Amino acid sequence: MDETIKDTIDELFGKDSPFTGDKPDYSRTMPMIALRGLTVFPDMVIHFDVGREKSILALERAMMLDQTVFLVPQKDVDIELPVPDDIYTVGTVAKIRQMLKLPGDSIRVLIDGKYRARIQTVVQETPYFLAAVEPVECTEAAKTPDVQAKMRMARSLFGEYVEAHPNFSSDALDGLDAIDAAGRLADVIASNMDLKTSELQQVMEEADSEARLDLVIEFLGRETEILRIENAISSKVKAGIDKSQREYYLREQMKVIQEELGSEDSPVSEVAEWRRRMEKLTLPEVVARKLEKEIDHMSKIPSSSPDASVIRNYVEWILDLPWNESSEDNLDLNSAEKILDEDHYGLEKVKERIVEYLAVRQLAGSNKGSILCLVGPPGVGKTSIARSVARAMGREFVHMSLGGVRDEAEIRGHRRTYIGAIPGRVISVIKECGKNNPLFLFDEVDKISRDITGDPASALLEVLDPEQNKEFVDHYLEVPFDLSNVLFLTTANTTETIPGPLLDRMEVISLSGYTKEEKFNIAKKYLVPKQIKANGLTSKQITIRNAAINELIDYYTRESGVRNLEKEIANLCRKTAKRIVEGSAEKLSIGAKEVGEMLGKRRFHFDKLLGKSEIGVATGLAWTQVGGETLFIETAILPGTGRLELTGQLGDVMQESAKAAISFIRSKASQYGIQESFYKDKDIHIHIPEGAVPKDGPSAGVTMCTSVLSALTGRRVRKDVAMTGEISLRGNILPVGGIKEKVLAAHRMGISTILLPKDNKPDLDELPEQVRNDIRFVLISKADDALKEALI
Numbered sequence: 001m002d003e004t005i006k007d008t009i010d011e012l013f014g015k016d017s018p019f020t021g022d023k024p025d026y027s028r029t030m031p032m033i034a035l036r037g038l039t040v041f042p043d044m045v046i047h048f049d050v051g052r053e054k055s056i057l058a059l060e061r062a063m064m065l066d067q068t069v070f071l072v073p074q075k076d077v078d079i080e081l082p083v084p085d086d087i088y089t090v091g092t093v094a095k096i097r098q099m100l101k102l103p104g105d106s107i108r109v110l111i112d113g114k115y116r117a118r119i120q121t122v123v124q125e126t127p128y129f130l131a132a133v134e135p136v137e138c139t140e141a142a143k144t145p146d147v148q149a150k151m152r153m154a155r156s157l158f159g160e161y162v163e164a165h166p167n168f169s170s171d172a173l174d175g176l177d178a179i180d181a182a183g184r185l186a187d188v189i190a191s192n193m194d195l196k197t198s199e200l201q202q203v204m205e206e207a208d209s210e211a212r213l214d215l216v217i218e219f220l221g222r223e224t225e226i227l228r229i230e231n232a233i234s235s236k237v238k239a240g241i242d243k244s245q246r247e248y249y250l251r252e253q254m255k256v257i258q259e260e261l262g263s264e265d266s267p268v269s270e271v272a273e274w275r276r277r278m279e280k281l282t283l284p285e286v287v288a289r290k291l292e293k294e295i296d297h298m299s300k301i302p303s304s305s306p307d308a309s310v311i312r313n314y315v316e317w318i319l320d321l322p323w324n325e326s327s328e329d330n331l332d333l334n335s336a337e338k339i340l341d342e343d344h345y346g347l348e349k350v351k352e353r354i355v356e357y358l359a360v361r362q363l364a365g366s367n368k369g370s371i372l373c374l375v376g377p378p379g380v381g382k383t384s385i386a387r388s389v390a391r392a393m394g395r396e397f398v399h400m401s402l403g404g405v406r407d408e409a410e411i412r413g414h415r416r417t418y419i420g421a422i423p424g425r426v427i428s429v430i431k432e433c434g435k436n437n438p439l440f441l442f443d444e445v446d447k448i449s450r451d452i453t454g455d456p457a458s459a460l461l462e463v464l465d466p467e468q469n470k471e472f473v474d475h476y477l478e479v480p481f482d483l484s485n486v487l488f489l490t491t492a493n494t495t496e497t498i499p500g501p502l503l504d505r506m507e508v509i510s511l512s513g514y515t516k517e518e519k520f521n522i523a524k525k526y527l528v529p530k531q532i533k534a535n536g537l538t539s540k541q542i543t544i545r546n547a548a549i550n551e552l553i554d555y556y557t558r559e560s561g562v563r564n565l566e567k568e569i570a571n572l573c574r575k576t577a578k579r580i581v582e583g584s585a586e587k588l589s590i591g592a593k594e595v596g597e598m599l600g601k602r603r604f605h606f607d608k609l610l611g612k613s614e615i616g617v618a619t620g621l622a623w624t625q626v627g628g629e630t631l632f633i634e635t636a637i638l639p640g641t642g643r644l645e646l647t648g649q650l651g652d653v654m655q656e657s658a659k660a661a662i663s664f665i666r667s668k669a670s671q672y673g674i675q676e677s678f679y680k681d682k683d684i685h686i687h688i689p690e691g692a693v694p695k696d697g698p699s700a701g702v703t704m705c706t707s708v709l710s711a712l713t714g715r716r717v718r719k720d721v722a723m724t725g726e727i728s729l730r731g732n733i734l735p736v737g738g739i740k741e742k743v744l745a746a747h748r749m750g751i752s753t754i755l756l757p758k759d760n761k762p763d764l765d766e767l768p769e770q771v772r773n774d775i776r777f778v779l780i781s782k783a784d785d786a787l788k789e790a791l792i
Contacts, residue, residue: 031058032129034074039200041187044113051106057128067096141210157220164227183209331362336392343388376511379561382491390439398429399441408454413476423476437485446492513560535573551592555602616711620703621724623738628745635711640683648688651696661705699736701727715791723755731783739763
């Protein structure tokens with residue numbers, strides 16, 4: 001056994017210690033304390049606070065015995081109640097020199113580290129640790145030149161470490177020169193370094209003094225280099241802060257001087273700020289030249305000059321535009337499909353076309369391409385589709401409503417020569433969104449108008465044309481701004497009022513009205529949860545049953561979209577909220593009956609099949625902006641002078657269709673057994689009920705022909721047959737539009753057979769499968785075909 005350790009044991013335990021005798025027992029049981037974040041080395045005098053109950057009991061037990069305690073670090077400082085596996089095996093046997101009780105039941109203890117020891121076994125874990133330990137045999141290196149060189153290097157490196165460390169003073173170097181043992185020197189240096197517990201434990205567990213010194217030298221070299229790098233970085237940061245502080249101080253001085261001189265609005269500081277902002281931007285050369293010219297002009301004129309405010313506004317507009325700020329496109333098709341499905345039910349063809357559009361953009365790697373125009377009736381989701389596309393691509397969404405816009409300055413801006421001039425809405429919204437490649441929606445493009453102030457539609461041509469918008473020049477800016485990165489979409493209710501050149505630049509995607517099934521699913525999955533949340537309710541307070549949704553769709557809304565349906569659902573939620581707040585109900589389940597009680601009587605009624613087939617009454621199909629409808633066309637043959645009477649507020653086209661049908665019947669009078677002079681001595685009165693509603697279009701031609709022929713021949717028209725199609729003078733049946741909406745209206749009415757123009761056969765693919773199964777479709781190309789099917 002090392003003589004130093006023997007002397008220490010004798011000092012600690014006296015002559016009767018278990019370590020004396022012919023065969024000394026080098027192990028001894030003593031209280032043990034697990035240290036958190038602290039490693040105590042031999043020959044180290046240190047004080048620390050003890051707060052854990054188990055550690056306090058171990059201290060008290062040690063004081064009752066011989067004031068000896070075993071100190072060992074725990075592996076994880078976050079463990080509050082460690083077990084033996086959480087504690088290192090090598091620690092320090094120490095002598096307790098002083099204990100001081102602190103407020104809060106903690107104790108400050110002063111200890112004196114004596115020697116290294118290793119745990120043989122943990123004898124007791126509660127109420128405090130008791131461990132059997134044995135001294136660690138340490139070998140002291142001989143004082144060879146190699147060892148002395150290492151000791152000298154360790155002292156030198158530690159000096160550099162102390163000098164570089166911000167929290168250490170040179171006092172830490174005191175006494176190092178007096179240490180002539182390599183192991184002792186390594187312990188002292190390690191105990192004064194900021195090392196991890198695991199690294200200090202490596203030093204603690206190394207029994208060979210030279211190897212221990214090598215380990216400390218390695219740590220010193222690494223830590224000193226890290227500190228040197230940190231100090232270099234800190235110096236650079238401090239220099240930057242000092243420079244900023246100096247500039248701030250000078251600016252504040254300039255501000256005070258200007259205030260004293262009464263020239264607070266001096267352009268000097270503004271010009272300097274503009275130049276700094278300009279340096280941070282990568283501007284096109286023509287823009288930079290124009291901006292530099294304006295800034296130079298501003299620096300030479302007094303702040304009271306009328307031109308100063310004009311130049312100030314202009315320069316601020318140029319600098320605020322997102323010349324270099326753009327969003328990164330997300331062209332993941334799976335993600336786009338998922339977002340579109342999350343936001344919208346149905347509209348499969350529209351979604352498919354938009355995904356194709358994104359796929360082409362991904363492959364082409366260019367923003368050039370068709371401008372999509374979403375056309376459909378109100379409330380079918382045109383604007384929300386555009387928002388979903390923006391979300392799917394990760395772009396900002398901006399929009400401009402063109403309804404009623406009739407001044408081209410709204411698009412291109414005003415020239416600076418006018419008082420109060422500002423840029424157009426295109427540049428304005430791009431500035432507001434802060435990105436130069438947003439998704440830009442022009443809403444209601446079919447409602448743009450023109451007057452003496454200009455033609456906004458023509459100004460829109462430059463914006464939407466991929467070949468021109470790369471250098472779009474706003475009248476106010478007078479410099480080109482690149483719009484080629486902007487993704488433009490437009491919406492419209494109809495293409496009929498869109499100017500031809502503008503329509504030619506766009507690809508039209510039609511959004512037809514929703515079927516009843518689609519409306520039901522949209523309401524169930526989207527509108528009901530949205531309005532329940534928007535009106536402060538929960539699903540436990542209100543339940544809107546399926547019957548209520550069907551009641552709203554069938555009898556309280558009559559539209560292609562779902563906008564009014566959402567309003568009625570919101571109406572139900574508001575009335576429910578009122579009852580809950582008043583205390584008249586805690587929970588409400590709404591069915592069809594409750595809808596009538598809350599919203600009043602039904603506002604719409606479906607057309608029903610007539611009780612029997614009648615003479616002169618044929619069922620036609622019509623398209624409106626809010627969906628399809630059925631029309632009963634009635635004809636009466638009266639004695640007279642051959643006069644044709646048309647009533648029911650018919651438009652010019654529908655009146656012409658009636659005249660064409662009469663002419664066709666006259667040409668075939670003998671074939672159908674009709675007196676050839678009927679047009680001379682008979683008056684024909686054609687009437688379409690609901691006279692307050694304007695009606696127009698050519699699609700009722702075949703229906704009028706059937707109704708008139710039925711009245712002239714006395715043959716009845718089948719009540720379960722509906723028809724649509726334009727008729728020519730030769731009796732040809734020509735294709736018409738709005739087939740989906742018309743068929744859905746007939747399906748609601750209970751029609752079993754529909755006569756359609758033969759050329760409209762492809763439109764049947766757009767119909768829901770259930771509708772195709774419920775209705776028999778007869779494709780006709782001649783009026784004779786319709787008459788064979790409809791007349792009995």
